Amino acid sequence: MDQIEFYDVKKRDRVQVPVSQCWKVKYERPTKDGGVQVRYAVKAEVDGSKLTKFVSQDVWQGLSCEERDK
Numbered sequence: 001m002d003q004i005e006f007y008d009v010k011k012r013d014r015v016q017v018p019v020s021q022c023w024k025v026k027y028e029r030p031t032k033d034g035g036v037q038v039r040y041a042v043k044a045e046v047d048g049s050k051l052t053k054f055v056s057q058d059v060w061q062g063l064s065c066e067e068r069d070k
Contacts, residue, residue, distance in 0.1 A: 001019060001062075001063070002018065002019060003016045003017060003018055003019065004016075004017050004019060004022055004042055004044070004053065004063075005017075005053075006044060006046075006051040006052075006053050007051075007053075008046070008049055008051060009049075010049050011049070015046060015051065017044045017046055017051065019063060019064060019065050020065070021044055021045075021046075022042050022043065022044045022063070022065045023042070023043055023044070023065050023066050023067065023068045024040070024041070024042055024043075024060055024063055024065055024066065024067045024068070025040075025041045025042070025043055025052075025067070025068060025069070025070055026038060026039070026040055026041075026060075026067070027039040027040075027041065027070065038057075039054060040054065040055055040056065040057050040059075040060035041053060041054045041055065041060075042055055042060070042063065042065070043068075
C-alpha cells in the first residue's frame with residue numbers, strides 16, 4: 001500500500017496521500033462495563049486540512065508509518 005485514500009470534507013472529494021506523509025493513532029476509552037474500547041486511525045495533513053481515516057486493527061498494524069499520540 002503506497003497511498004491511503006482520505007475524504008477531504010473541505011474539498012468534498014477523495015484525496016490520495018502517500019503513506020510516508022501519514023501517521024498512526026490509537027484512541028482508547030473506557031466502556032460502561034469497565035472494559036476499554038480501542039479505535040485505530042490513520043491521520044495526515046494536506047494543504048492545511050487535517051484528515052482522519054478509521055481503519056481495522058489488521059490494516060493499522062500492517063502500515064509502515066510511524067505511531068504518534070493524538
